[in-house]
Every structure is written in structure tokens, then in C-alpha cells.
Amino acid sequence: MNFPILSSLILLPTIGALFIFFVRSSNSQYQSSKYVALFITLANFFLSLYLWIVFDKSIVDFQFVEEREWISGFVNYKVGVDGISILFILLTTFITPICVITVNATIKNRLKDFLIAILILETFMIGVFCSLDLVVFYLFFEAGLIPMFLIIGIWGGERRVYSAFKFFLYTLLGSVLMLVAIISIYWITGTTDVIKLYELGIDAKYQNLLWLAFFSSFAVKTPMWPVHTWLPDAHVEAPTAGSVLLAAILLKMAGYGFIRFSLGLFPDASLYFVPLVYTLSLIAIIYTSLVALMQEDMKKLIAYSSVAHMGFVTLGIFTMTQQGIEGSIFQMISHGLVSAALFLCVGVVYDRLHTRLINRYGGLVSIMPKYAIVFMVFTLGALGLPGTSGFIGEFLVLMGAFKKNILVATIASLGVILGAAYMLWLYKRIIFGKLINEDVKKMVDLKRFEIVTLWLLVLPIIFFGFYPEPLINSIEVSVANMIDMNDLDKINKLALGD
């Protein structure tokens, strides 16, 4: 492989951003910078699709690896993909063009700056998923804060300043300890190269502290209870495209980090802390589901449901079984699609009525039948109905959990019921019921670009619900290798006393 395909994926959006930045444009030409952004993000999507096609799913090694000296004698710029990361890259490049399309309705001022922020953010997001060096990973992971801070702060709602600060400082505080851990790893093992670290392993006596340092960062980003409080605020205030990116991709960085780094580098510590993660995940699943039931604000409800869904993800990862980890990855992809779609749906009605309060709506089914259909699909996807992608993820996670701990699995299953409760109730309150509000009667059904974006999300949700094979295929070998390599199974057996 001579063509640096991963670096192109990373750089292409930045080049697009620079192009938009330097080309002079008056108000009338904003449209053209939108097309540039759309073109760039679509090109990136097809490039990553090509990457997925040529990617050899039967090999455990990292592929398309590029390595260049960066900070001499210390850190190398190293990127590469395995079956896990390639899916997240695909998710990123798939969601970003959809965000670019939605700016039409939601962003009224400074469109150009917004597009630049989104493109730069895409660069950082792709970078996170394919970096194979801890320092490079940290760089991309942290850098994403800058564009997201601006997206929430400039284009957000009324309490945008508070939310932007909360988002930034929470995440930064979580991450600084990870930096200490990364540097410590360098001094313990002499490298920050992930592949080498997989081979070398890290001495068990250091693992617990290092694991906790990484955990502090990922737990904030996931977000796990009790450090999840920034998420509802950030989601509520961010513009639609910002919420979509936040829910669909930024949250997945942490789940990805758990698999790649916490499990991969610190298997012993991961095992040691399993009870902690189980507890926090279960609290997240049950408690935030209950909180979601009480929400008056649509976006807040979906934000809390995200926390609950991510609870399933962390639970699945730390079952350390083939099904559990595969289920978590599947759940992340599925949640990426579903939550993006739900935020878009909220955006659609918000643009028309300028309120997110659930009780202002009702009876939309007779006014907006097309909207009611797609919203139905996404609701069912969110509550994990068989036949949608949400089901496969939750099912696999619960299967993995039942293998390990029946009590934990039972409690988590309760979360599925609660999930169904708040999602269906939300749907009922918005779509069915009597038309009370006069303003609602004036609302028009989906416009063409909204139909396109929403159906683009409906298709994969249903497709992967019936035919999960392509995704599972892609991750199977990598996950099996991860479990093999770190003897996670053996450790598990020892712990169970077999």
C-alpha cells in the first residue's frame, strides 16, 4: 500500500476547511461553501467505503499502517485500522455529510465558520479512530474539544455559554490524568506505540493506576454516571448538527478507547475493576432511564437515553466475552445512527415550532404523516425492537452479561423495558393524542432534504437489524484476537474458579 489512504481521510476535511476559509465569499456565496463541504465529506465517505471494501477482514493485524517520525526519538505518527476502528471511521464519514445537509435549516448566521468547524472536527474524529500511538491519540482526542466548544457556544441555544464551558472543562479535567498515564507508560515501557505495547504488555503492578487514569477520561466522555451531567446540557444547547455529532461520534470515542486501550493494554486491571464498571453501568442504565421518563424536553430525554445506552456499551465491553464486546461495538454503531436520527427528528419539529417541550406537541400524525413514519422507525430502533439494529446490540450485550453474571444481566434487562417505556411514551405524546396547540396545525410535513437525510438513516438501521453480518464479520476476528491476545478468557476462568 503506497497510497496513504488513512492520512488522506484525516487530511481531506482540513483541506476542505482551508479552502472554504480562504475563498472569499459574500452572503450569496454561502451556498457554494456548503456544496464544497458536502462534496468533501461525501468524497471522504466514499474513500472510507473503499477502505472498507479493500480491507481484509480475515487478518488480525492492523492494516494500512502508516508510520512517520514525528517527535524525533520519542513519538511516531502512526495510524492504521483493524476491524473495529474501520467501522467507527465509516460511521464518522457517514454522519458528517448528513450534518452538512442539515445546516440549511438550522444555522442562520456564520454558516461558513460552522462548516469549517464541522470539517475540522471530522479530521479530529477520524484521527482518534485510526491513531496507533497513544500521544497521537491524545492529541486528536483533546483537539476535538476546540471545534465542539465553538459549535455549542456560537450556534447554541440560550444557555449555550454555560453548556459549552461545562462540556469543555469536564472533558479536559477528565483527560489530563490520561496524559500523565500516557507519559508514565512511555517511561515504563519505552514506547507509546500501541502495537508494540500490545506485544510488550505492561507490568501488572502499574496497571491499576494507569487504568484508573484512562478511565477518568473515558468515563467523562462516555459519559458514565455520575459524571454524565455535562451531556444533557451540551445536547440541549447545541445546534442540531452539533447534537448529532456529539451523540453519534464523540461519545463513541470513549467506548472505542475502552476497547482499544483499557482492555488491550491493561487486561489485569480491567478484570480487577469489573465490579466497578458493572455497578456504574447498571446505575447508568436504570437511573438515567428513570430520569429520562421524567423529562419535559425532547432533547434532554434523548440525551439521558444516550447515557443509558452507553451504559449497555460499557457493560458489554467489560463482560470481556466475544458476544459482549461485539454487542457493544454493534450497539455503538447502532446508537450512532439512531441517536443521530432522533436528534435530527427533534431538529425538524424544533425548526417549525421553536420549542422542544414535549407538551407543546401532540397529534402530529394527522399533520405530518411522513414524519410520523420515520420517527416510528427510530423510536423502535432506540428501544431495541427485533428487526432494528438496536436489538442486535442489546441482545449480544445481554448474552455476554448472562454468561458472566446473571444478576447483572437481569438488572440490565430491566433497563430494556424502561427504555421501551420512555421512548414509546415520548412517541405517544408527540405523534398521537389530540391536536391542542393551534400552531401545530400550521406545521408542514418533511421537506425534500429532510426526507433524504432521515431515510438515509432509516435504511442502515433496518438493514443491519435484519442482516448484521457485514458488521459482525468486520469485527469478529479483531475482537477474538483481542480476547486471545490478552488471555481475557483465561483470566475470566481463573476468576470464576473453573
Added chain:
Amino acid sequence: MENLQLIIPELFISIMVMFLLIFGVFKKNSSQLVYNLTTVSLVAALALIINLDAQTQSSLFNNSYNIDSLARFMKILLILSGIFVMLSSSKYIQISKISKIEYPILILCSILGMMVMISSNDLIVFYMGLELQSLALYVLASFNRDNLLSTESGLKYFVLSALSSGLLLYGCSLIYGFSETTNFSQIMVNTKEIEYGLTFGIVFILVGLAFKISAVPFHMWAPDVYQGSPTSVTVFFALLPKIAALTVFIRFLYIPFYELGDQWQMIIIFLSIASMVFGAVAAIGQKNLKRLIAYSSISHMGYALAGLSTGTTQGVQSSITYITIYLVMNLAFFSCLFMLKRNDEYYENIDDLSGLSKNHPLLSLSLLVVLFSLAGIPPLAGFFAKFYIFVAVINEKMYFLAIVGLLATVIAAFYYLRIIKIIYFDPEKEKFESKHNLGLKFTLVASTFFILAYFIYPSGIVDIISQININ
């Protein structure tokens, strides 16, 4: 004669000082000309330094004056910063009506003093250099003599600085008393045992030096002086004396008292932690940008000291890298400050920045980059500066210092974010002037570009600095 060849840059600057003084007195209304000539002579001095053989390692004048790789690098840094300060502040001086012939000459004098400090290998030579730079700075701080704040800041700086110089001199005399020499290399030979008098001497000298780089708890002068002085002097204060004082720190700790590391290490760690935390917390409530940057620079000096406290070559190199990147960031910040001008009046309150991004998108973008870099967010240069420091600190297993330092960056991030919030999220105000002179624009563009593009090739500076030989 050979000795003289190696100090040609210093000689050249002293001759230029004398020449410009006479020239300025005899030629009427020549302040602008003298200013430009000063800039030119700084460029010439830079060329002379670069022209010296990079490999020279020699001690001149009875081993009291060092020309080595450390001195060479620091002098290049010093004079480059000097040139950029001159370029960016020329317009400010004219408009603030402080364009007198003495101004550039005093700057030249103080740069000369700093060069002597950088090269000094002897307590007496070091003290002479220090006083030369300080005396020039007292006058510069109060240069806007019709302004109450400016005179106050000059007086304050003078009184406190004189006190610290006194302590420093007392420390020198103690060290002389216990080691029978003032020469750095000789002190190392003569002090094999730890004696209380010697420790006191070290402490007194460290206090004096800490005052010069405004490390907590010897920082009290900095906010007032930064705010009161004309901005063109503030930028000078924020950049150049730090380079010189840090070099003396390195020389003083790593040549004569390297063996006594356990005596001074705790002091430096304390100074470092106190500065990082205090600088971060105290800046939160500030309303004036210059005052804010004073606290921010206190905090940044804390990080530079953290590198020094490790007692390793790597730590020293990380400190030098830190100060280099710090200089560029501050230069960019002050260039932005020089651009906040409307109807011949400069604005320096944070509120004046409100909604700047709508009227001045490019200026706001530069400020955004600079502020995120000062906060240490990747992938900007400021992140790498902190990264090297923490790599060195964690290598010595000083986890407490590393974690406190990183937590302080989170606190500091808050006030940098607050400025960004005011620039980007708040309603707009009246426009500022958008015409600026070329030197200012060049300084801003060059420094912002450095900060933005640093991550592409971070090895460049590190490689150069790793060539520096400390002992």
C-alpha cells in the same frame, strides 16, 4: 584579543548605545530614526551572534564569561524577541506620545545587560548584568511619565526590585564567604560539604531570581507593573527578562550547585507549584487584559520552573523549549493587543473584545489560536510546551508536581475560555481600526503561524535545543 572576538556582539551593542545617544542628542527630532536604527542594530547583532562558531565552548576573562551553546541559543532567542517587540510596538510608541530617543536606547541597554547575564559565569559579572537591565527597566516602566499608573508602576518596580537585588547581593556575599570565590566553576570545586551559610546563600539568590521571573510568592509587582507600564514596555517585560533570568537559573543551579540538588530542589518545586496554581486562580477575576496576562505569565513561569526542578538535562531542555514557545505565544497575544485601536486610543479591557469576531474575523481567529495555545490544548504549540515539561517531570517520578500542574491547566483553561467566550459568543461592539503597520502584521502572522503549524514538525526546535550543552 581572542577574548574580544568572541564578545563582538556585546561590544557592538555597547558601541551602538553610545553612538545613538550622541546621534540622538545632536540631531533634532530624530526619535523615529533612532528607533529604526536600534532595530537595525539588533538585526546586526543577531547576525554577529549567528556568525560566531556554534561549536565554541570557551570561558573568557579569567573564566568569568561563558560563550557556549546555551549562551548562543539564549542570545539568539533574546535578540529575536527584541526585534519582534520593536517591530510590533513602533506605532504604539508614536501614538502614546512616548516616542523619545531614550526609549530605544534604554531597550538596547537592557538587552545588553541581559546578554551579560546570559553569559555570566561569575557572581559579580552576573550582578552587573542584572543591574544594567534592571536600571533600564525601571525607567522604561515609568516612561509614560504623565500617566499616574505608569509612574506608580515604575516606582513600585524600582522599590521591590531594589529590595530583591539587595537580598541577591547578600546571598552572593554569603556564598563568597563560604566558598572563597565568586566564580561558578570554582564554587563547585570549593564546596564539597553542605554548610548552612551556603544554603542560605542559595536561598537568597533564588529569591532574587524568582523575583525577576515573577514566581510566587515574589510576584506582587508583576500585575501592577504589567498593567501600569505602556503596553510596548509590558510586552518587553513579559518576554525578555524571563529569558535572561531563566538562563541564570539554569547556570546557577546546574553548574555550582548541581551537587547540592537536594538543597534547592524543594525550593524550586514549591515556587513552581505555587506559581502554577496561584497564577491560574488569580487570573480568573481579572478585567484588564494586561493584568490577566501578568497572572498568566506567572503561571507559565511555574511550568518552566517545573522543568528545572527535575535536576536533569532533559528537564532543562524542556524548560528552554517551554520558554521558547511561551515567547512566541506572548508575542502573538501582544500583537493582537496592539491592534485594538480606535481613534488613536488603545483598548485593553476584556470587555472591549466583546463580539470582536463579527467585525474582525481574522484578528479573532488569531486570538482564538493564541488563547487555546496558552491554555495548552492540542494540537497547538502550547500543548507541546507543557507536554515536554511533563515528560521530563514524570520521568523523575514527580507525579505530584505533574498532577498539580495539569489540574492548574484546567483552572487556567477557564479564564482563557472566558476571553474566547467574550470574543465569539457575546454581542458586538464598535469596530476597531483595521489598518496596521507592516511590522505588527508580520509579527502577528508569523507567530500565529508558528503556533498553528508547530505540530507538523515538532522535532525542529527540540533537536536544536537538545544540542545545548549545560555543563
